[in-house]
Amino acid sequence: MTKRAFELPVLHEPHRADGAVDHAKAAARFTADEARTDWHDGALWWVRAKRDLAAASLDEWEALRELASSIKEHTLSRLDEYLVEFEAAATRNGVTVHWARDADEHNRIVHGILAERGATRLVKSKSMLTEECGLNPYLQARGIEVIDTDLGERIVQLRGEAPSHIVLPAIHLKKEEVGDTFHDHLGTPAGLADPTALTQAAREHLRAKFLAADAALTGVNFAIAETGGLVVCTNEGNADLGMALAPVHVASLGIEKLIPRASDLGVFLRLLTRSATGQPVTVYSSHVHRPRAGQALHVVLVDNGRSTQLAREGFWRSLKCIRCGACMNTCPIYRRSGGHSYGSTVPGPIGSVLTPGLDLERYASLPFASTLCGSCTAVCPVKIDLDAQLYRWRQLVTAAGHASTGKAIAMRGAGLVLARPWLVRALGAAARGAMRVVPRRVMRVAAGAWGRARDLPPAPPQSFRAWYRANRSDRS
Numbered sequence: 001m002t003k004r005a006f007e008l009p010v011l012h013e014p015h016r017a018d019g020a021v022d023h024a025k026a027a028a029r030f031t032a033d034e035a036r037t038d039w040h041d042g043a044l045w046w047v048r049a050k051r052d053l054a055a056a057s058l059d060e061w062e063a064l065r066e067l068a069s070s071i072k073e074h075t076l077s078r079l080d081e082y083l084v085e086f087e088a089a090a091t092r093n094g095v096t097v098h099w100a101r102d103a104d105e106h107n108r109i110v111h112g113i114l115a116e117r118g119a120t121r122l123v124k125s126k127s128m129l130t131e132e133c134g135l136n137p138y139l140q141a142r143g144i145e146v147i148d149t150d151l152g153e154r155i156v157q158l159r160g161e162a163p164s165h166i167v168l169p170a171i172h173l174k175k176e177e178v179g180d181t182f183h184d185h186l187g188t189p190a191g192l193a194d195p196t197a198l199t200q201a202a203r204e205h206l207r208a209k210f211l212a213a214d215a216a217l218t219g220v221n222f223a224i225a226e227t228g229g230l231v232v233c234t235n236e237g238n239a240d241l242g243m244a245l246a247p248v249h250v251a252s253l254g255i256e257k258l259i260p261r262a263s264d265l266g267v268f269l270r271l272l273t274r275s276a277t278g279q280p281v282t283v284y285s286s287h288v289h290r291p292r293a294g295q296a297l298h299v300v301l302v303d304n305g306r307s308t309q310l311a312r313e314g315f316w317r318s319l320k321c322i323r324c325g326a327c328m329n330t331c332p333i334y335r336r337s338g339g340h341s342y343g344s345t346v347p348g349p350i351g352s353v354l355t356p357g358l359d360l361e362r363y364a365s366l367p368f369a370s371t372l373c374g375s376c377t378a379v380c381p382v383k384i385d386l387d388a389q390l391y392r393w394r395q396l397v398t399a400a401g402h403a404s405t406g407k408a409i410a411m412r413g414a415g416l417v418l419a420r421p422w423l424v425r426a427l428g429a430a431a432r433g434a435m436r437v438v439p440r441r442v443m444r445v446a447a448g449a450w451g452r453a454r455d456l457p458p459a460p461p462q463s464f465r466a467w468y469r470a471n472r473s474d475r476s
């Protein structure tokens with residue numbers, strides 16, 4: 001075994017002993033590697049900047065966002081009707097439509113389709129939904145080889161990791177680490193880290209898997225109720241190869257992916273990739289309406305908590321999400337804590353809004369993994385009020401008694417202090433005095449995880465109130 005350029009990091013152990021996700025602890029493990037934290041932050045900010053340029057290139061950007069948001073809200077308000085319309089149109093097209101209440105049912109249906117045809121080799125592409133359902137381990141336990149064919153997903157699959165981002169699943173890795181992984185699993189030369197050469201090696205490895213596959217499974221970006229059509233957007237063309245070669249194509253489709261008409265599609269295609277990577281459009285936007293001659297096409301419509309979220313006043317708009325990842329790229333917490341620290345399939349602001357709905361106690365820490373700066377809301381192409389929903393979850397988590405003891409005590413203390421102006425003034429004066437005499441390193445320790453990575457400004461000579469009285473009170 002050759003010496004590695006880097007030790008492979010253990011990046012996703014986000015759970016507490018009681019099974020609950022502890023975002024702060026998992027983030028501390030990620031930030032312990034300062035260099036990784038810095039380039040992860042920088043790489044995602046670069047993607048965010050590309051998104052800004054792409055958005056600014058369209059005069060009608062805000063009008064598109066408004067339109068996309070209204071189309072989605074309209075669809076969600078009549079989702080039952082559009083789902084039935086989609087099923088009827090798809091069935092007319094020769095597609096077999098299945099309904100799955102939850103992840104287990106989805107996995108059983110997919111396995112049933114494969115087992116019926118004796119399929120044992122599945123190539124998969126573009127499906128965070130199957131991650132959400134835990135499909136890979138389910139099928140692997142039943143003797144089926146599952147190969148993720150998106151390059152980033154294949155990299156993390158080979159490493160036994162989960163994707164850390166919904167669009168850039170291996171963004172937490174350096175090219176040298178990918179080189180080590182390919183050396184171990186694909187036999188590339190030790191030390192090879194050239195992205196083009198590594199991509200070529202992956203292409204050859206995957207080409208053989210495509211040719212040998214008995215079945216292909218893809219996700220779906222948009223499903224059109226009017227036509228029963230499916231739209232799959234990729235940059236690598238791997239979904240197309242799988243769908244074109246395999247004798248059976250299974251499309252796993254979250255029920256929120258519906259749009260009413262084919263004419264609505266352009267609005268979303270213009271927003272999706274500009275928001276995701278700053279490209280005007282994905283390299284491939286593939287339309288599937290019916291099975292090819294000799295091929296079977298199955299669509300599995302998956303609920304898995306979506307209709308419960310739809311019924312939640314204050315949270316149903318989260319189902320407008322088109323999974324562009326822009327809220328992750330802009331979020332200062334995501335950029336500096338890494339996707340694995342969320343312990344959920346969908347990380348970042350939208351993950352912290354969707355996942356507590358599945359298990360409030362387990363994911364209670366996620367709504368607090370935010371500065372509530374609102375940057376996520378500002379970039380979301382379908383105008384989801386992410387920061388407001390995160391704030392709402394915090395209130396529900398606290399009311400349900402799932403906030404950590406430290407946080408609960410701190411909040412109760414803050415409530416007591418802030419309700420008494422005289423106490424605020426007294427504590428402010430004491431804090432200013434302490435800042436002048438207590439050594440900085442002691443104050444950082446006292447400030448806990450938050451304080452360790454920050455420096456305090458010098459103590460002000462007076463309170464803001466005193467400064468205002470002296471300098472501005474005549475201008476009120």
Ligand code: SF4
Pocket residue numbers: 275320321322323324325326327328350376379380381382383384386
């Ligand atoms: S919430 Fe908005 S910004 Fe975030 S992934 Fe979904 S559509 Fe994109």
